[in-house]
Amino acid sequence: MNPSTEITPDKQSVEQTRLAQGSQNAVAQPSTVVIVGPPWPRSGAARVIENQIDYYRGRGFHTVFVVVPFHRAFMRSSPIWDEISEGIQELGAHNSFAAPLEEKRYNAAKCTASLRHAFRGTALDWEFAMVNSVRLPKDLLQFLHGRPISLFHVNYVQTLGFALRLRKKLRGQGTRIPIILETHDVQSDLLQQRGELNPWTRKPDLLKRTVRSEISQLEKADVLVHLSEDDFRFFQARMPYKPHVLALPTIDEKYVSAVNSTAAFQDAIDLLFVGQNHAPNLAAMKWFFEQVWPLLAENRYNLKIVGAVDTAVKQSLPRVFETFRSCFVGPVADLAPYYRSARCVIAPMVSGSGTSIKTIEALALGKAFVGTWKAFRGIPIERLKVAGVRAYDSPRGFADAVVSILADEQRANVRSRAVYECIFSIQANFASRDEAVRSATTKKK
Secondary structure, eight states: OOOOOOOOOHHHHHHHHHHHHHHOSSSSSOEEEEEOOOSSSTHHHHHHHHHHHHHHTTOOOOOEEEOOOSSSTTTTOOOOOHHHHHHHHTTTSEEEEEEEBOOHHHHHHHHHHHTTTTTTOOHHHHHHHHHHTTTOOHHHHHHHTTTOOEEEEEESSGHHHHHHHHHHHGGGGGOOEEEEEEOOSOOOHHHHTTTOTTTSSBBBBOOHHHHHHHHHTTTTTEEEEESSHHHHHHHHHHHSSSSSEEEEOOHHHHHHHHTTOOOSSOEEEEEEEEESSSSHHHHHHHIIIIIIIIGGGGOOOOOEEEEEEHHHHHHHHHHHHHTGGGGGEEEEEEEEEHHEEEEEEEEEEEEEOOOHHHHHHHHTOOOOEOOGGGGGSOOOHHHHHHOOOOOSSHHHHHHHHHHHHHHHHHHHHHHHHHHHHHHOOHHHHHHHHHHHHHHHHHSSS
């Protein structure tokens, strides 16, 4: 990823920049926000980062996105970076940079972390150490040198160490740069749900130990932003002295328009599920195929499952995968034609934490939607009830809802979009992000 050409904002954007900085003086160039996040293009996390970029661009900032991995699959030598580079450019940052893992530095970091934690660290400590092995890219340092940097916006606690090192390297440029951290879930809970083994002990960590590791890192950020009401409450209870902001996700209307103008496939997709290779998606597939699909099989619906969840199903549920092989599409470069062709999007979630971006995405696109309560996790329950949302947690209830909604598809489409506009407006999202920026930039140094 090479730096793109700098884009100068219009006069209105420059005025917004001055307001965000609390200054009445004109600026020579727009202030910069450095956004740090994992290399997961075309994912729910990518949609959130795209929202951040849209927000900062709308407020007149120059946006720099830095991709930082915390999984060993993302070594510099991996061919996966070609796909990542293409996907990251779609997010719309003025400039994008990659900071891949390197084998030698990774191995050295493992040894250092083992000694530091006396071989008794947590799985999260291991991920923190992995990120700390990532080299600060020279082209990134050269690009940022001399630029007015207002703040860092960090995605996932695992990438915070990279941002802290980058900030330290840039500290000669002026006052201490504040850091906003967007949590994207309680990472300790996710590790436990996946049954993640501690690399040192080869056993699962106790939850209270990984929570301690997580909190110790979050302490280093100035403001915490949460995408889920559950996460907001969890962290606020444990860190009441930190500013916390709830920013319910929203979907870029440009994306909605692009999907709605995309040509559909010749054959309609009756039921669509979109999911990455995560434990909750695997559990959803198990429940759906074992308990719900037998109640729907006679209808001969055209079912498509898009995303890397196919890998998880193939490994953990090989009989299910073989039986329904034709339904699994796998990862795709462009979801638009699948959404455009879908008559109904399903989310048969039986576990998970945080907020489901795919649920919000389906509602934004005005797609008929059938989900369990877990599909609406993290969203304020009272607002869902006011919007008339129903969830279906029993196999029979879920199956009956699918049949009913497909019988009156147009009405269900209208209802989905109405729910989205009621709860996930861009105005509310930007107001929350304004609050986070104010808290970070006015915090006493």
